[in-house]
Amino acid sequence: MATHHPNQIAFKEGVQYLFHSWTALKLAVDGEWGGHDSVAKRDWFIETIVDYFSEHGKDVDTFDLEDILIQVMNDEFSIMLEDKSEQHIAKVLEQLFLECTHGRYELVQTLKQDSQKISGAVKGSKSQKNGDDEDDDSSDDDGEHEDGETEDMDVEMGESSSSAGPRREKPEPIIDEDGFETVVKKGKRR
Template identity: 40%
Template sequence: MDSQSTMAAPAKDAASFLDLAIALVLNNWPALTLAVQSNWGGPTSGDKRDWLCGAISDMLNERPETDAEDLEDVLIQVMNDEFEVMIDDESAGNVAAEIMEFKAQTTRGEFGAIQELWETWQKKSQQKSSAASMFKKVDARDEDQETDEEEDDSEDEDVEMGEAPSLVRAPREKVEPEIDEDGFTMVKKKR
């Protein structure tokens, strides 16, 4: 399931904004995005990402004492267990810190940054879908041209092609070595 189509506009309550922030941050994480696009978690990689979004939301709601380090450990563990990806850069820590910052903002009733992230996500999604539709249009046009060319070719008569040139080199003449009167072979310089 494509998470771009499943994310809905944010509601007005803090929990919904936090859930949206978690989903946006995880969908923007390059390591997870690559793992999902490459199906490193199997054919249900997208579902695993969606499950991770829900699991993090539940963890933050059920255990309010969760900090960025706890969340980073969970992200690293899930990437390793579910996608067979070892995260050895700082990206898991950055993602965890970003999610915890959004949690703090929603606790204070500040939703502006999440709203901006949501709008950026929507614009990026629209650009991707318009680029994909342009590709489909160009691809369809190319197929039409190929069909026309094939029809044109079938109407033409066969053209007599001459014999193909030989790709095999003619053997070189072997130069017999000169032997002097003492029985020694003469050494000649190459030209």
């Protein structure tokens, strides 16, 4: 294509910032809910929305836009948006388009700052959790902020070891003469 107008460039940047900070989409991409190509799907999603606005201009139908957001999130990332975030995203997109067509880029800057705060907070929490800035791929093994990860962290931090000492091997089950396992409460055994 030919050279893009600064308003078009600013609009696309704003959409990128908005989509990078949209919680549902961010979780889907970080968790690879759309598969290993989740980042590429997000980028395609951004292009689709920019193209939609290029085609429809100021005649964008809000409900149609919300339906596109819902459908892509469902089809590409298997997410059912129950938080109504598509309504907020659609309103911001419309406002962003309107401002950019008038050569005003304040919202783009606000979205950029919000996106940087979110990505900075995520990077900060990852480096705190890992203890250093090792390879980002190593944090994938920890799970994606699931409940199991917290339990693992507690064990690593020594919560269970302070009361029980080193981990014990799981004892062999006690089977009675009829072939049934005898259940022993954990709190009573020492």
